[in-house]
Each structure stands twice: as structure tokens, then as C-alpha cells.
Amino acid sequence: SVPNARCNPSKYLAEDCGKTAQIALLVAGIVFGAMVTCVTCVVYQLLKRRSASIRTKRSTKRLLSEASCAVPFYSYREIDRATDGFSDAKRLGTGAYGTVYAGRLGDGPLVAVKRIRQRDNDAGLGCVMHEVKLVSCVCHPNLVRLLGCCIEQGHQILVYEFMPNGTLAQHLQRERGPAAMPWTVRLRIAAETAKAIAYLHSEVDPPIYHRDVKSSNILLDHEYNSKVADFGLSRLGKASLGDSSHISTAPQGTPGYVDPQYHQNFHLSDRSDVYSFGVVLVEIITAMKAVDLNRPPSEVNLAQLAVDRIGRGRVDDIVDPYLDPHRDAWTLSSIHKVAELAFRCLAFHSEMRPSMAEVADELDQVQRSGWAPSADDAAFMSTSSSICSSSAASTRGTDRSWGAGRSRTERERAAANSSAVQDQTAKDAAESPVSVHERWFSDRSSPSSNSLLGNRSQH
CATH class of the missing domain: 3.30.200.20 (Phosphorylase Kinase; domain 1)
Structure with a gap:
């Protein structure tokens, strides 16, 4: 057999070539099969994702249809x-x-x-x-x-x-716009915001509790009209159960704005929004942040600081000097009336706070009591709205609080501008049921001394 092998090498060569071809075909088959499998898996996943997306859209449309809410869909x-x-x-x-x-x-x-x-x-x-x-x-x-x-x-x-003039917080903190916001514009924004929240509480059935009322959730259009935004934390209340109605839920919200009674007993009601709005009123008056760790420890929480100063008849200590409150009798009187209203909104016990409808009515009365457009208002309103992109950049790059940085000397200087105006304001204040010039003796209606800094919302 050996001699025959030497004489016929082509036979073995043909056998080797045949085996190689078989192996090549086998490998090609495996590769092809793997490719087909991979393509099939990819197509399956794409179809599955598309099917899930279609089901989600249909489910969403069905839910919206059941809720009678016609909302356009975008891809x-x-x-x-x-x-x-x-x-x-x-x-x-x-x-x-x-x-x-x-x-x-x-x-x-x-x-x-x-x-x-x-x-x-x-x-x-x-x-x-x-x-x-x-x-x-x-x-x-x-x-x-x-x-x-x-x-x-x-x-x-x-x-x-889109709201071209950003948020109220940005203007109060001087992060947006070339000039400080005049008092009449701030007062109008406060009145409009109060009407919107009162609408949610009183004219919607069941009522809606916003749960995150704050200056950064108050947006401003091109004419500085107020628009309340961000309903991510909002809850539906109980319908037609009177002022004492509440729902039990874990406290959520922004530190510095959370109702201390809600924080303690988990009872959410329309008066919880009233407390938060009281903080916004103080921000409007002072241009300070609701929580600022750069202030002295006893003044970190703006609500506590405001209650202390207003309760002791020292409103002028915290008024934003940019407002120039002593420019005329109406300005000073209206600032004090709004401060008094904020004090009542910040009462610890919810039953001691006014309703949002009452708050809106009082702000409307203050606004109508003697307001007239001024040159400052016209100059402020005529300033062009910033482009949204530049606004975002300036907001990210600026994190300063005017209220935190101003000195006591500036406040004292502003308070001493006009004794004649002070006399007129004192006369107006005497006619008020609860004057901000008098000490507030009711411990029952004062805000809690407990810090809300640890009450960061969990999502």
C-alpha cells in the first residue's frame, strides 16, 4: 500500500480538499446562521419597542380620553x-x-x-x-x-x-433684567398669583392643592403677567368638606416654603398653599431668598425672620431698599399692609390663616387703594425681554441674594428718609385691625420655630 501512496498523491490531495471545503461550508453556515439570529433579535427588539410605544400611546390617549383632556401629541x-x-x-x-x-x-x-x-x-x-x-x-x-x-x-x-421674562425669583434676586422690579409690578404679580391659587382651591371640584408654591414657580410673560407653573407635586383635595378638610400624605415641597403644621402632622389642606404663598409675599417685600445659609443662623429661614420682624413692628428692617418705601405715603402703607397679610398667612395653626380667596381679595384692595403708574414702572416695563438662552446662562452663572448681602446701614438710611411719611403711615396703620406697628402677642398664631431645612422633598 505504501508504494501505491507514493504513486497516487492526487488521491489524498483530493480528499484533503474535500474536507477543507466541507469545513468552509460548515463555518459559512454557522456564520450565516449567527447573522440571521442577530438580525432576527434586532428586528424583534425594534418591533417590541415599537409595539410597546404604540401601546403606551394608546394607553395614554385612552387615559386622557377618560379624563376628557384633549392634549396634542408630538413625536x-x-x-x-x-x-x-x-x-x-x-x-x-x-x-x-x-x-x-x-x-x-x-x-x-x-x-x-x-x-x-x-x-x-x-x-x-x-x-x-x-x-x-x-x-x-x-x-x-x-x-x-x-x-x-x-x-x-x-x-x-x-x-x-414659553414665558419670556423668566421667573419671579430671578427678578427678585437681580439675576435677570437691568433694573429692580418696582413695587407696583410686584404687587400686581402677587395679586394675580393669589387669584390663580384661589381658583384652584375654590372654583375647581375637587379642589387642587399645588403643594409647591414658590417664587421660582411663578413665571412671567412679556408684559410681566403672572403664570403659576409646575404641578408635579399637586394633589386633588376632598370636595365640599369645608375649610377644615384635609388629606393625609407625606410632606413634600421645597425647604423654606413647607407648611410647618403639614410637616408635623401630614395633614395637607388649602391652607398649606396659603403658608407657602405667605413666604412668597415676604420674598416680594424683602427680595431675600426663602432659605439662605449665608445669613446669620437665626435668619436662615426667611419665614421665621419675617415673623419676628413684623411681629415686633420692625417691617422696615427687612424691606428691600430698592423699593424706596418712603417715596410716598401709599407705597409705604401698602408695603406694610402686605407685610401684615404675609404675617397672617404664616400663622402656625392652619385655621388661623386666611383662605386664598380672602388673600386675593385683600391684595386686590391694596392694589386699588391708591395705585398710579410711575416713571419707574414705565421704564421697567419698557425694558426688552431677554432671550431665553442668555437668560439660562445668566441664571446658571449668578447665585447671589441681594437681601443677604445688604447692610443694616442701608436699611436704616432707607427707614430715615421721611418722618412726615412715617406719620401718615402710622395713621393708616392705626386703622388696620392688626397693625404691623404693634407687637403680636398671640403665640398660637405664630409660625413654628422648627427648622424646615431638613424637609427636602423625596421623589
């Missing part, structure tokens, strides 16, 4: 294009639930795009649906309008009307 591609891929240059701000961007849908006007922070899909959808149902089913000129939503590819996005 993720439209939203992504409108915000330049959620560019940082378009970012307006970041909150507890997500980030807000400026955008333009097609050739339409600017809009505010709220991108909900990524979380469990069901939780994210629930968050969106909660806010959509609340905002789309109410109608008030001082509530921000919901223009649409996007629920696609695991993203939950809400589209709101």
Missing part, C-alpha cells in the same frame, strides 16, 4: 429637533422632576419643553399623566398653559407656553 423627533437635541444652550432650568428647555416647533412660537427625569417607565408615565390631567383640565389666565406632550422611546415630555 420625539419633533421635540428633539425643536430643542437642537436638548442642547445646553437651550436649557432654561432644572427642577425636582426634570429639565426645561426652550424650543420652537416648526414655524410656531417659542415653547418650554419639560423633559421628565429618566426613571421607571410606569412611574414616569404616571408623573406625566398626573400633571397633564391637572393642568389641561383647568383654565385660568394666570395658570401656565399646557400645549402638548410626547410619550415615546422611554421619554416623557411636556410642552408648555
Whole structure:
């Protein structure tokens, strides 16, 4: 057999070639099979994702239909294009639930795009649906309008009307605009905000408790009209149970604004929003932050600071010197009346606080009592609105509180400008049921001394 092998090498060569071809075919088959499997898996995942997206859209539309809320849907591609891929240059701000961007849908006007922070899909959808149902089913000129939503590819996005003049907080902290906001503009914003919250409490059934009333959630349009925003923490109250009605829920909100009684006993009511609005009124008067760790320890919490000063008849100690309260009798008198109202809103016991309807009515009366446009108002209102992108940049780069940095000398100088005006104001104050020039002796209606700094909301 050996000689035959030497004489016929082609036979073995042919056998080797055949085996090689078989191996090559086998490898090719395995590779092809693997490729087919991979493609099949990819297609399956894409179809599954698309099917889930379709089911989510149908489920969302069904929920909205059941709630009688007609809200337009936008595709993720439209939203992504409108915000330049959620560019940082378009970012307006970041909150507890997500980030807000400026955008333009097609050739339409600017809009505010709220991108909900990524979380469990069901939780994210629930968050969106909660806010959509609340905002789309109410109608008030001082509530921000919901223009649409996007629920696609695991993203939950809400589209709101764009507010070119930013937030009240930005103006009070001098983070936006070339000039300080005049008192008459601040008072009008306070009155409009109070009307919007009163509408939620009194004219909606069941009532809506906002739960996060603060100056950064009060948006301003091109004419500085107030628009209350961010209903992410809002809850439906109990209908037609009187002023004592409440719901039991874990305290949530922003430190410095949370109702101390709600913080202690977990009872949320319309008076919880009243307390938060009282803090906003103090911010409007003082231009100080609700919580500022740069202030002395006893003054970190603005509500406590205000109650102490107002209760001891020392309102002038905390008034924003930019307001020049002694310029005329009406300005000084109206500031003191609003300070007195804020004091009552900040009462520890909720039953001692006025309702938001009463607050709105009092602010309207103060506004009408002697207001007349001034040169300062005209100059302020004529200033052009900043572009949203530059506003976002300035907001990120500036974190200063005018109220925290001003000196006692400035306050004393402002307080000593006009003794004649003080006499007139004292006369007006004497006619008030509870004068801010008198010591407040009722411990029962004073805000809690407990710090709210540890009450950071959990989401």
C-alpha cells in the first residue's frame, strides 16, 4: 500500500480538499446562521419597542380620553429637533422632576419643553399623566398653559407656553433684567398669583392643592403677567368638606416654603398653599431668598425672620431698599399692609390663616387703594425681554441674594428718609385691625420655630 501512496498523491490531495471545503461550508453556515439570529433579535427588539410605544400611546390617549383632556401629541423627533437635541444652550432650568428647555416647533412660537427625569417607565408615565390631567383640565389666565406632550422611546415630555421674562425669583434676586422690579409690578404679580391659587382651591371640584408654591414657580410673560407653573407635586383635595378638610400624605415641597403644621402632622389642606404663598409675599417685600445659609443662623429661614420682624413692628428692617418705601405715603402703607397679610398667612395653626380667596381679595384692595403708574414702572416695563438662552446662562452663572448681602446701614438710611411719611403711615396703620406697628402677642398664631431645612422633598 505504501508504494501505491507514493504513486497516487492526487488521491489524498483530493480528499484533503474535500474536507477543507466541507469545513468552509460548515463555518459559512454557522456564520450565516449567527447573522440571521442577530438580525432576527434586532428586528424583534425594534418591533417590541415599537409595539410597546404604540401601546403606551394608546394607553395614554385612552387615559386622557377618560379624563376628557384633549392634549396634542408630538413625536420625539419633533421635540428633539425643536430643542437642537436638548442642547445646553437651550436649557432654561432644572427642577425636582426634570429639565426645561426652550424650543420652537416648526414655524410656531417659542415653547418650554419639560423633559421628565429618566426613571421607571410606569412611574414616569404616571408623573406625566398626573400633571397633564391637572393642568389641561383647568383654565385660568394666570395658570401656565399646557400645549402638548410626547410619550415615546422611554421619554416623557411636556410642552408648555414659553414665558419670556423668566421667573419671579430671578427678578427678585437681580439675576435677570437691568433694573429692580418696582413695587407696583410686584404687587400686581402677587395679586394675580393669589387669584390663580384661589381658583384652584375654590372654583375647581375637587379642589387642587399645588403643594409647591414658590417664587421660582411663578413665571412671567412679556408684559410681566403672572403664570403659576409646575404641578408635579399637586394633589386633588376632598370636595365640599369645608375649610377644615384635609388629606393625609407625606410632606413634600421645597425647604423654606413647607407648611410647618403639614410637616408635623401630614395633614395637607388649602391652607398649606396659603403658608407657602405667605413666604412668597415676604420674598416680594424683602427680595431675600426663602432659605439662605449665608445669613446669620437665626435668619436662615426667611419665614421665621419675617415673623419676628413684623411681629415686633420692625417691617422696615427687612424691606428691600430698592423699593424706596418712603417715596410716598401709599407705597409705604401698602408695603406694610402686605407685610401684615404675609404675617397672617404664616400663622402656625392652619385655621388661623386666611383662605386664598380672602388673600386675593385683600391684595386686590391694596392694589386699588391708591395705585398710579410711575416713571419707574414705565421704564421697567419698557425694558426688552431677554432671550431665553442668555437668560439660562445668566441664571446658571449668578447665585447671589441681594437681601443677604445688604447692610443694616442701608436699611436704616432707607427707614430715615421721611418722618412726615412715617406719620401718615402710622395713621393708616392705626386703622388696620392688626397693625404691623404693634407687637403680636398671640403665640398660637405664630409660625413654628422648627427648622424646615431638613424637609427636602423625596421623589
